[in-house]
Amino acid sequence: MSARPTGSRSGRSRSRRPKNGEGRMSLLEHLLELRRRLTFAAIAIVLGTVAGYLVSDFIFARIQDAVANVAPGTKLNYTVLTEAFDIRLQIAFVAGLVLSSPVWLYQLWAFIIPALVRRERIWALSFFFSAVPLFLIGSAVGWLIFPHMAQLLGTFSADGTATLLTARDVIAFVLRLVIAVGVGFTFPVFLVLLNVVGVLPARSILRGWRVAVLVITIFAACVTPSVDIFSMFLLAIPMVGLYLAAALVAWLLDRRAARRADAIDAELASS
Structure with missing residues (x-):
């Protein structure tokens, strides 16, 4: 009589246990999870x-x-x-992309988080809360620098000529600028995320600082061709600062991981 409920409980526990002994998701489960996250992001x-x-x-x-x-x-x-009508839809889509960024960025983090351990999940959540305001700030910066760009580009028109601008080209340029600067501001956050998952060590980020500064300067010069260089540095300096901050965070994480590995080695050696 007592064996029956015991077997029932063990059967239920086996049904709740992951198929993989290490608790990892199968390829099908990953695809289903990805579809669920993409659905939430698309609705947002x-x-x-x-x-x-x-x-x-x-x-x-x-x-x-x-x-x-x-x-x-x-x-x-x-x-x-x-x-x-097409332009209005384009504006609506990019505005919706910016407004819904907290949701689809969260879905991106939520899809990555299950592959991380508990400490890494805490860092990933902190990265999410950093990426959202950075993306919004970057998008706002891209929006604010466009009038300066338009004013500068207008100075190249020759006397006696008329400027005929196609609405489609101008709107596409503005929308790409907003998204590009927003993504540029969040790029350091992805660098730290790659460091957390073990793909990009801090020394690689630090070694590439010269290339990073050059790329950031070129990017700032391309998107902020104002009459003076003040606007260019106004965009470049925060981006360089974010890159160096990402390198510092990655360095601290690598040091912590190295100390943890040394402690484990010492414990194994003493045992």
């Missing part, structure tokens, strides 16, 4: 796009105000009948 982006559509007129008006500084009387022009 769709809802953000709806909200972005509601403010697309305001965003377009601000871009048009910046374009007006290129030359007197400069306006955005539509070349095809459906271009106005």
Whole structure:
């Protein structure tokens, strides 16, 4: 009589236990988890796009105000009948991407976190709370520097010429700028994440600081061609600072990992 409930309990415990003895997920489980995370991220982006559509007129008006500084009387022009609607959808999508960034960035971290140990999960969550504001700040910086770019580019127009700007090209340029600067600000966070999972050691990050500074400077010069170099350094200096901060965090993590490994070796040697 007593063997039956015991077997039932053991059967239930076996059904709850992962198939892999080490608790690892199978390839199918990884794919199902990825699909679930992508579904949540897609829903958030769709809802953000709806909200972005509601403010697309305001965003377009601000871009048009910046374009007006290129030359007197400069306006955005539509070349095809459906271009106005297509542009509004593009603005809505990018605005939705920015507004929903806390959700889809969380889904990205949540997909990676199960592969990490407890200490690494704590770091990963802290990276998430760093990546979201950095992405939003970077997107805001990209949005704010566009009027300066438009003003500078307008100075290259020759006297007696008219500036005819296609709305599709201008809007695409602004939207790419916003996303590019936002991603640029979050790049150091991904460097630290790669260090946590053991892919990129701190010494590699430190050795590449010269190349990183050069790439950041070129990137800042390309996206901020203002009349003076102040705007370029205004963007480059924070990005260099974020890169060095990522290198410092990675170095501290490597030191902690080395001390932990030495302690384990010493314990094994004493036993």
